[in-house]
Amino acid sequence: MKGKATYMITEGGVDYTLGTIKNNYIHYDFDKVLIFLEAKGKNLFGQHFKIYDEDHPIIFKLCIYAIHEVDYCKKLDIDPNKGILLTGPVGCGKTSLMKLIRHLTPHRKAYKIVPCRNTVFNFNHLGYKTIEDYGSDGYYCFDDLGVEPTGRHYGQDCNVMGEILLSRYDYNENPAQNRRIITHATTNLNAAEIEDRYGNRVRSRMRSMFNLLAFDMSAKDKR
Template sequence: MTHKTPHIITEGGVQYHLGEFRNNEIQYDFEKMLIYLDAKGKLLFGEKFKIHREDRPILYRLCSYFIKDQKRCEKFGIDVDKGILLSGPVGCGKTSLMKLLRYIVPHQRPYEMVPCRNITFSFNHLGYKTIEEFGNTSFFCFDDLGVEPPGRFYGKDCNVMGEVLLSRYDLYLNTKRKIKTHATTNLNARELEERYGNRVRSRMRELFNLVAFDKQSKDKRV
């Protein structure tokens, strides 16, 4: 596979065509993308993985974002320069989808999935260099934002993820919007504001597109 054919992906000896190359651009096909995501999901997470019918609308939005379909994204109120904040109830599949979706765009710079609790644990052990490490120009998806334990280093409390997000917001402003930050969360907007404060919450609005599962989404882990 070359970057000239990023819509053709080979997994386990099978070639998946996510669309066609026409008029000097890739015309993606959502149904073909779902076939690939289902196959890749089974490779990553096991044979029990499946794309649930009720998740198709949210997947359509996310796929439109990742392939940078400007027209569809505008229709959904999504800014392709911002990251994704994927929210929803526990067990609805947020983490799996964010781990999976990066594979449909192999020509784009990948992001690393990092649990927020690991960042806080690192801070508690190493201190403020952890905030520098994650407030850099790498691409990250911060998993389970808002439920990480408190940060404390040498007797001083720190809202670690709040500081990381502020650092990444500054980078986002000063690098012509090239820095991508994604996150998953079980919390709603009010709960996030309670957790991080109004200043961080307002920065999050500029960093992220909010894409939300239905509050009634079932727990797929049971």
């Protein structure tokens, strides 16, 4: 029977133990994961970065999703085959956590953080090629969904992010595709506001695309 080996990630020249490896399976220790994430956060965002105790429950859910911990995902009703829609008030740390959590699994392909405003700016210059580029493939986290302006290209208005989300949904529904694409997003909007912004059709598709993880609306501004 194989013994246990330590699983570590090196950050800033320091080795951080995240758990043990047994029978080719990593058993993570959440307390040790938090230590690593705070160290990584300080390197990414500055020495002021801190993981707050009140955020541990939502960080735990993000972690079990990232590492595909099947039993906990099932217990917490998280589908590893869907993306994450992380919601909460302005400044609660949504973007920082989505930037941070992807470093927990360096052996997997990392998603790119794409500000939704940037997709609209790209559309204004390049037109519908932007929707084709972001809507058909790639591994993205669309940041600040719902605050982007309406796109306009050669006088034609377009709800750019709504079209991108529909395109990514359609991509997965196409039987000719041999793999699914995962979409993540952060937003300050609630479900009703998302429907007002993008319409019922997009909101309906989002239910099948995302696991909804929400900060408490009383979460403090950490900026």
